[in-house]
Amino acid sequence: MLEDAYNERKSAMLRSRGWSTRIVPLTGYGSESQLRVFARVIMTRGEQDDPEEPTHAARLRAVELETRGWRAFLTTPAIDEVVTIRINERITTARTDRGGFIDLTVRGHGLTPGWHRIFVGSPNAQTIDVPVLVIGNDVTHGIVSDIDDTVLSTSLPRPMIAAWNTFLRSEGARKAVPGMATMYRELLAEHPEAPVIYLSTGAWNTSPWLTRFLRRNGYPKGPMLLTDWGPTNTGWFRSGQEHKHAQLHRLARELPHVKWLLIGDDGQHDPKIYTEFTSRKPGHVRGIAIRELSPGEQVLSHVIPVANDDLVPAPTEELDVPVVRAPDGYGLAPQVRAIWASDPADGPSAPGVSRG
Structure with a gap:
């Protein structure tokens, strides 16, 4: 598709100019046996943490600034980017799709019912924690x-x-x-x-x-x-x-x-x-x-x-x-x-x- 070819060429050009990638956290959910993990990886000029803030807060602030209003539709996706998902001590890898997204099902995650934070990273992006909701087997x-x-x-x-x-x-x-x-x-x-x-x-x-x-x-x-x-x-x-x-x-x-x-x-x-x-x-x-x-x-x-x-x-x-x-x-x-x-x-x- 023309869109895919355009995104691939633009992504390659930005990488050649020294751009890196940033992970946009998306809330996941699942049962006690499997977890559906979402995230998106986009191209960015570079991870610039604010030394006056905790690193995680600075990253989230940067994500919000890059995805406000019209910027959300002009971001360049990082296509076929390797993404690492860490749930406790378990590591799973996936690759982003044509839009820079991952939609991954992880079985046997070992998390208890309730809200948790898992960690998503990639070789060219700083790791960020992502919220997930585990829905218990007794929930009706x-x-x-x-x-x-x-x-x-x-x-x-x-x-x-x-x-x-x-x-x-x-x-x-x-x-x-x-x-x-x-x-x-x-x-x-x-x-x-x-x-x-x-x-x-x-x-x-x-x-x-x-x-x-x-x-x-x-x-x-x-x-x-x-x-x-x-x-x-x-x-x-x-x-x-x-x-x-x-x-x-x-x-x-x-x-x-x-x-x-x-x-x-x-x-x-x-x-x-x-x-x-x-x-x-x-x-x-x-x-x-x-x-x-x-x-x-x-x-x-x-x-x-x-x-x-x-x-x-x-x-x-x-x-x-x-x-x-x-x-x-x-x-x-x-x-x-x-x-x-x-x-x-x-x-x-x-x-x-x-x-x-």
């Missing part, structure tokens, strides 16, 4: 959350506005959807061991930006499952729906004991995607919560002032799990709490919660 509750228009108010699908938001504005200019962060924190207060997985069609390039946004607005930390290129749902040579389907089915395989609360919005295809997944894997879903966009938000999302789900409704009434809707987290919270407290195997819905 989990949240899969969309990002755009679900936790973050955005006009992403409109190319011109998306470009403005992505390349020029900072995360501080974006707005959190009212009540969603509070709802997530309340759910985790009842089941603190429950993982929160953020599933989006956004690009991996935006991961540092999204991490800052979630942290700043009080959302629980959690792994993000993003795509390899493009800032919009219409995207550049990728299918957002296919990405979400694949990741949901992978979560079902990797964590069969977790029943997920699937949270999304009706601006794009979340009702359809979640319905199709639930129909195929009913034992893996606790319920579905859909944020309803306003007519104005629908216009920004896909030009017309009604939801895609209104035009071609997903057959949620055929599902045997609760499906709830509201315009924000404050409206969803009481309905979702009832789902969270119930067990899908119990049969009838909790009071006040409809099925389908």
Whole structure:
């Protein structure tokens, strides 16, 4: 591909000029038996640690500066770079792909349930610690959350506005959807061991930006499952729906004991995607919560002032799990709490919660 050839030539040129590489940490997750490790390696002018700060803090600050706004999409990936992953005393190696990413499954990692730090390095980059979440075998509750228009108010699908938001504005200019962060924190207060997985069609390039946004607005930390290129749902040579389907089915395989609360919005295809997944894997879903966009938000999302789900409704009434809707987290919270407290195997819905 032209893009691959361009990146390879640019990477070689930068190396010849003395550039090195930098590792961008991405949060991983896994079960007690296997761990999914993410990271990206990009070209950089050189590792310049601030002597006034701890080395690790300086590296993270440098990563954030290099991946803010438009810079995230102009970084040069380090292709076919050898990457070393150290988990306790175990060493595993991998090579980056065409985008400079690694997505590696490590079996028999030996970590206990909870949050850990593993170490990722390469011959031309300083080692950095990367967060990973190990989900215990006794965990039964989990949240899969969309990002755009679900936790973050955005006009992403409109190319011109998306470009403005992505390349020029900072995360501080974006707005959190009212009540969603509070709802997530309340759910985790009842089941603190429950993982929160953020599933989006956004690009991996935006991961540092999204991490800052979630942290700043009080959302629980959690792994993000993003795509390899493009800032919009219409995207550049990728299918957002296919990405979400694949990741949901992978979560079902990797964590069969977790029943997920699937949270999304009706601006794009979340009702359809979640319905199709639930129909195929009913034992893996606790319920579905859909944020309803306003007519104005629908216009920004896909030009017309009604939801895609209104035009071609997903057959949620055929599902045997609760499906709830509201315009924000404050409206969803009481309905979702009832789902969270119930067990899908119990049969009838909790009071006040409809099925389908």
